[in-house]
Amino acid sequence: xxxxxxxxxxxxxxxxxxxxxxxxxxxxxHAKDLTAxxxxxxxxIVLRLERLEAEPNYLSGEFxxxxxxxxxxxxxxxxxxxxxxxxxKGLGHLAAFRYHIPTQIILLQMxxxxxxxxxxxxxxxxxxxxxxxxxxxxxxxxxxxxxxxAEVRAFSVRIAEPQNLAALDDPSVSAMxxxxxxxxxxxxxxxxxxxxxxxxxxxxxxxxxxxxxxxRKALAKLSKAGDDVKSLRAQIVEANETxxxxxxxxxxxxxxxxxxxxxxxxxxxxxxxxxxxxxxxxNIEGLKELYGPHDGGN
Numbered sequence: 001x002x003x004x005x006x007x008x009x010x011x012x013x014x015x016x017x018x019x020x021x022x023x024x025x026x027x028x029x030h031a032k033d034l035t036a037x038x039x040x041x042x043x044x045i046v047l048r049l050e051r052l053e054a055e056p057n058y059l060s061g062e063f064x065x066x067x068x069x070x071x072x073x074x075x076x077x078x079x080x081x082x083x084x085x086x087x088x089k090g091l092g093h094l095a096a097f098r099y100h101i102p103t104q105i106i107l108l109q110m111x112x113x114x115x116x117x118x119x120x121x122x123x124x125x126x127x128x129x130x131x132x133x134x135x136x137x138x139x140x141x142x143x144x145x146x147x148x149x150a151e152v153r154a155f156s157v158r159i160a161e162p163q164n165l166a167a168l169d170d171p172s173v174s175a176m177x178x179x180x181x182x183x184x185x186x187x188x189x190x191x192x193x194x195x196x197x198x199x200x201x202x203x204x205x206x207x208x209x210x211x212x213x214x215x216r217k218a219l220a221k222l223s224k225a226g227d228d229v230k231s232l233r234a235q236i237v238e239a240n241e242t243x244x245x246x247x248x249x250x251x252x253x254x255x256x257x258x259x260x261x262x263x264x265x266x267x268x269x270x271x272x273x274x275x276x277x278x279x280x281x282x283n284i285e286g287l288k289e290l291y292g293p294h295d296g297g298n
Contacts, residue, residue, distance in 0.1 A: 005272060006110045006255040007279055009138035010117055011103070011291065015131035022124065022133065023059055023101045026052055029127055041122040044069050047115060050094065051269070059099040060273055063115035063123075067091040096272040098280050103291040105138060107280050109272060137223050138287070143250040150236035152215050154196035157222055158231040160189065190230070223247050254279050
């Protein structure tokens with residue numbers, strides 16, 4: 001496991017009022033055996049809740065992605081040797097997390113080989129046969145407040161592998177399917193889209209404006225699409241002043257180099273857990289101010 005550990009905050013939103021709260025869902029999953037917790041979230045991608053610890057107002061734990069195909073070989077002075085695993089087992093790619101129950105905010109270790117925010121959305125939904133439990137990126141407090149009230153005048157997004165990006169299939173951002181069609185037509189591995197309302201012409205009485213609801217849905221979907229979205233910027237208008245905001249860079253996140261022992265899974269987890277606890281504690285008051293306890297409690 002990489003010693004450079006990055007963690008980001010997300011807010012978990014239930015698909016419907018009747019759906020179990022996230023803490024209840026996680027506890028119910030953990031009560032099952034490991035086999036029952038293992039869920040295929042995509043072709044060849046099996047995820048499971050590996051461990052869970054309960055504290056007042058918090059849950060800490062770890063997700064594991066079990067890789068049984070496309071296993072890389074071992075490398076030595078004699079060259080490459082196929083990696084042989086015990087029957088039925090696979091490589092375990094791990095991502096620790098810490099969840100604050102009153103605000104419904106999860107701090108997730110970012111490991112693209114394991115539990116990305118999209119995969120967790122799928123995992124939680126499939127566990128309850130419900131639609132997605134959406135993980136919305138948590139922006140810095142000042143950016144959050146600005147985005148909530150400002151008008152979005154334009155946005156730009158740069159996408160790698162647009163033909164494979166699941167965000168382009170979402171009905172709420174169907175206009176983004178143009179990107180996939182263009183990538184397929186030109187065999188493009190990367191594509192950049194700029195959406196702008198345009199400049200008011202002399203004969204026009206009203207300045208052109210983007211439709212805010214579809215734009216915000218597109219930005220929300222693309223902001224949690226993972227590493228395939230290389231850049232995402234929005235131009236907002238406040239008091240007749242315009243400003244560009246980098247929605248990927250403004251998410252609350254932290255990267256540190258940890259002393260991780262790959263031969264000691266328990267100690268390895270405890271080091272990552274301590275990192276998440278310290279980072280959460282440093283931000284909890286600001287998060288409470290922005291989100292507060294949600295109606296109905298957990």
